[in-house]
Amino acid sequence: xxxxxxxxLKSLFYAAVFVFAARYAVRNAPAxxxxxxxxxxxxxxxxxxxxxxxxxxxxxxxxxxxxxLGMRVGMREDAxxxxxxxxxxxxPGNAGLVAVRxxxxxxxxxxxxxxxxxxxxxxxxxxAALMVLAGMPWLSGVLPGLAPVVVTIFAVVVLVVSSPWxxxxxxxxxxxxxxxxxxxxxPTTGRHMSSVLYAVLASTLHGLAFALILxxxxxxxxxxxxxxxxxxxxxxxxxxVLFILSPAGIGVREAMTVAALGPVFxxxxxxxxxxxxxxxxxxxxxxxxxxxxxxSRRGGRRRxxxxxxx
Numbered sequence: 001x002x003x004x005x006x007x008x009l010k011s012l013f014y015a016a017v018f019v020f021a022a023r024y025a026v027r028n029a030p031a032x033x034x035x036x037x038x039x040x041x042x043x044x045x046x047x048x049x050x051x052x053x054x055x056x057x058x059x060x061x062x063x064x065x066x067x068x069l070g071m072r073v074g075m076r077e078d079a080x081x082x083x084x085x086x087x088x089x090x091x092p093g094n095a096g097l098v099a100v101r102x103x104x105x106x107x108x109x110x111x112x113x114x115x116x117x118x119x120x121x122x123x124x125x126x127x128a129a130l131m132v133l134a135g136m137p138w139l140s141g142v143l144p145g146l147a148p149v150v151v152t153i154f155a156v157v158v159l160v161v162s163s164p165w166x167x168x169x170x171x172x173x174x175x176x177x178x179x180x181x182x183x184x185x186x187p188t189t190g191r192h193m194s195s196v197l198y199a200v201l202a203s204t205l206h207g208l209a210f211a212l213i214l215x216x217x218x219x220x221x222x223x224x225x226x227x228x229x230x231x232x233x234x235x236x237x238x239x240x241v242l243f244i245l246s247p248a249g250i251g252v253r254e255a256m257t258v259a260a261l262g263p264v265f266x267x268x269x270x271x272x273x274x275x276x277x278x279x280x281x282x283x284x285x286x287x288x289x290x291x292x293x294x295x296s297r298r299g300g301r302r303r304x305x306x307x308x309x310x
Contacts, residue, residue: 043212043215044213044276047208047209047212047280048280048284049209050205050208051206051209052287054203054204055202055284055285057198057199057202058199059079059083060198061123061195061198062116062120063075063078064194064195064198065116065119065123065192066112066113067187067191068164068185068188068191068192068195069116069119069186069187070183070184070185071105071108071112073105076292076296077104079292079296080293080296081100081101081104081105083285083288083289083292084100084289085098085101085104097117098117101113101117102114109181111175111180111181111183112185115167118167119162119167121162123159123199124203125238125241126155126158126159126196126199127196127199127202127203128203128234128238129151129154129158129234130203131204131207131230131233131234132234132235133151133152133231134230135227135232136148136231138224138227138228138231139228139231139232139235139261142260142261142264143260159196163192164187164192168183168186171183203230203234204230206233206281208230209280210273210277211225211226211229211230213276213277213280214261214269214270228261229261229265231260232257232264232270233257233277235256236253236254236255236256236259236260237253238256239253239255240253253278254271254274254275254278257274258271
């Protein structure tokens with residue numbers, strides 16, 4: 001009876017995750033449709049490609065981290081669980097992300113799931129900070145004077161703290177103090193660096209997608225424009241991630257992106273691009289989850305060893 005109740009509650013929670021994400025997408029569909037009328041549809045369609053590839057890179061990031069910590073889960077189920085947990089960000093308070101993961105890996109110690117999530121969070125923030133730094137020379141006149149120093153320190157701190165050499169020692173010390181078992185499996189340096197590269201690749205692809213939506217400027221080379229647009233987009237991204245009370249950073253990311261890039265490219269243009277990018281990412285997340293759900297059900301859910309990052 002207890003197991004049956006748990007299954008029912010788990011199903012209801014998962015349904016809530018999907019409903020909140022779908023509700024956001026439907027509620028913003030008219031505004032997104034109106035925005036698309038004022039820009040090239042082909043440009044938005046082209047931007048969808050790096051958006052999708054960016055999410056696949058993020059799944060590879062998670063696979064590298066979770067596998068390095070001993071979570072031996074099949075690719076199909078792991079991708080499905082990651083995408084569902086990512087949609088859980090749309091539940092107010094971002095409570096869905098961790099909650100979904102804690103219920104998606106039966107038999108895996110909760111400590112490993114929490115540890116993998118913390119490391120992934122660190123790599124996500126670190127890669128976003130690196131993207132901000134890449135375009136900082138062209139945003140120096142817009143952002144506060146201390147911004148480069150603050151972002152640099154932030155990037156170094158989160159990347160070092162999330163490294164296996166630092167994190168596992170700190171985490172195991174904390175587990176010892178509270179009387180819980182430590183992590184027995186530690187990611188190798190090679191596996192961790194692969195995860196870092198995939199995290200940076202994911203951020204780069206989403207920065208490219210935003211730049212494609214924004215549209216290149218005639219008086220700037222594309223590399224410079226790409227770095228500037230990506231930098232401003234991830235200024236908003238960092239603000240959205242750190243402001244945990246906003247579901248998936250909705251509103252916060254867009255406002256900060258406009259604040260960073262508005263003086264450079266024009267507020268209306270940046271606001272339009274930020275809105276379209278948000279709509280595109282939500283649709284991509286829902287699409288990939290549906291695909292992962294179908295593939296997972298057809299292929300069966302099974303555990304399997306992970307040789308390297310599989």
